[in-house]
Amino acid sequence: MPDPTRILLPAREYNLAATLNSGQTFRWRSGEEGWEGIVGDRWVRLRAVREGIAAETAAPQTDWTWLERYLQTRVELPRILATFPADEPICAAIEACRGLRLLRQDPWECLASFICSSTKQIVQIAQIISRLCARFGEPVAVPAGQTPAFAFPSARRIAALAEADLRACQMGFRAPHLLAAAHRVARGELSLDRLQRLDTPSARAGLMTLPGVGPKIADCVLLFAYGRQDAFPLDVWVTRALCELYFSGRRVPPARLREFGQQHFGPFAGYAQQYLFHYIRIHRRGPTGQNRGRT
DNA sequence: TACCAGGAGAGCG
DNA sequence: CGCTCTCATGGT
Numbered sequence: 001m002p003d004p005t006r007i008l009l010p011a012r013e014y015n016l017a018a019t020l021n022s023g024q025t026f027r028w029r030s031g032e033e034g035w036e037g038i039v040g041d042r043w044v045r046l047r048a049v050r051e052g053i054a055a056e057t058a059a060p061q062t063d064w065t066w067l068e069r070y071l072q073t074r075v076e077l078p079r080i081l082a083t084f085p086a087d088e089p090i091c092a093a094i095e096a097c098r099g100l101r102l103l104r105q106d107p108w109e110c111l112a113s114f115i116c117s118s119t120k121q122i123v124q125i126a127q128i129i130s131r132l133c134a135r136f137g138e139p140v141a142v143p144a145g146q147t148p149a150f151a152f153p154s155a156r157r158i159a160a161l162a163e164a165d166l167r168a169c170q171m172g173f174r175a176p177h178l179l180a181a182a183h184r185v186a187r188g189e190l191s192l193d194r195l196q197r198l199d200t201p202s203a204r205a206g207l208m209t210l211p212g213v214g215p216k217i218a219d220c221v222l223l224f225a226y227g228r229q230d231a232f233p234l235d236v237w238v239t240r241a242l243c244e245l246y247f248s249g250r251r252v253p254p255a256r257l258r259e260f261g262q263q264h265f266g267p268f269a270g271y272a273q274q275y276l277f278h279y280i281r282i283h284r285r286g287p288t289g290q291n292r293g294r295t
Numbered sequence: 296t297a298c299c300a301g302g303a304g305a306g307c308g
Numbered sequence: 309c310g311c312t313c314t315c316a317t318g319g320t
Contacts, residue, residue: 023301118302121319125301128317172316177303214303235301253310277301 004060011052011073015099019071020046022278024103024224026113026126027133027152038133039070040106041151043142046071058141072101080229080268089245090265090272093279100278102271103224107192108185109152110225111207114217115178116171131169136161158182177212184210200228215254223270232261232269241280 020028020035028037034047034054044067045056055067068074077099084090116132117125129152136157137150158166159182166175184190190210195203200222207218215234222231234254242257243249246264265272 114301117300119300119315120302120317121300123300124318167316170317173314174302174316212303216302220301233301236299237301281301 004062005058006054006056007061007064007067008049008051009053009055009064009068009071009073011071013077013099014048014053014071014073014101015097016046016048016053018097018100018278019103022097022100022274023122023281024220024274025105026122026129036146038140038149038151039067041138041140042066043140043146043149056143058143058146069104072104075101077101080271083266083268084272085264089241090275093241093272093275096279096282097275100275102229102274104227105225106152107195107221107225108155111181111185111192111210111213111217111221112152112155112158112178114220115181115210115212116174117220118174118212118217128169128171132166132171135169136165155182155185159186174212177210181210181212196226200231203228204231215258219270223273229268229270230262230266232258232265232273234258234261235277237280237284238273238277241276244280245276 016035017030020037021030025037028035030036031045034045034056036043036045038044043058047054047056053071053073055064081094084094113125113129116128120128133150133152136153138153140149140151142149158178161179161182163175163179166178169175171178185192190206195206198206203226204215204218204222207213207221208215213221217233219231219233222228223233234257238261239254239257242261243252246260252260261273262269
């Protein structure tokens with residue numbers, strides 16, 4: 001008799017660690033028994049196995065499509081990677097983190113998380129979000145013996161807070177941005193559901209009307225939450241990667257880089273961007289943490 | 296200790 | 309348009 005709290009999601013070439021740990025999401029923790037995190041209001045533990053991904057929840061499930069959607073296990077990765085030009089840099093990046101995928105996240109959580117992300121290291125972003133959830137998120141059911149876990153606080157919940165509450169999560173100057181964004185979403189002045197149905201430039205423009213949301217964060221939300229796989233977020237790392245690998249170290253203005261990325265990599269440019277991001281970060285730090293600094 | 300981090304926005308020439 | 313500054317915080 002099958003255990004309704006467990007399932008095996010079939011997947012080929014799924015690099016779970018790279019996917020959960022490549023700066024597209026911030027709440028997963030690697031433990032003895034696998035990766036533990038929250039998807040929506042469900043506690044989840046994931047483990048990479050030969051046939052795909054073994055998943056475990058706290059409560060019985062009758063339908064696992066929410067998790068398949070989140071993990072994008074049905075996406076045929078080789079078909080996507082085959083659309084890229086076979087130049088040396090992108091091939092090296094793909095080789096360095098084979099099986100890395102883009103997740104399909106909740107728009108509000110993704111938006112709020114990336115509002116908190118600007119000029120922060122990934123470890124710090126994770127800390128900020130952890131505090132935010134622990135203080136203001138709804139508790140979710142966890143298996144016996146597990147530490148308490150919390151859902152990501154809704155826009156309405158955050159809108160009801162004071163700026164000081166958010167600053168207490170150590171998010172600094174991002175606090176007023178998150179608060180104002182929560183207000184606009186909670187009041188329905190910006191409908192995150194409606195953005196789903198807009199073309200990408202319109203959805204991007206809509207996101208950028210929010211305080212603290214510029215081109216980079218808008219592109220992250222389009223790519224990580226709205227499935228716009230041609231969105232091409234340009235942060236310091238991707239900028240660095242493109243300049244070094246495709247422009248022989250010259251400085252190139254962001255607009256030109258973005259244009260290059262989308263032209264060169266095509267309809268799945270966002271995937272290419274994620275590989276380059278993860279690749280250059282691994283190689284800049286070195287596998288064991290030394291080898292820092294400029295070349 | 297300095298430098299830097301998955302930026303954005305305003306001011307200025 | 310491009311450049312510079314500020315914003316808050318702490319990891320490395």
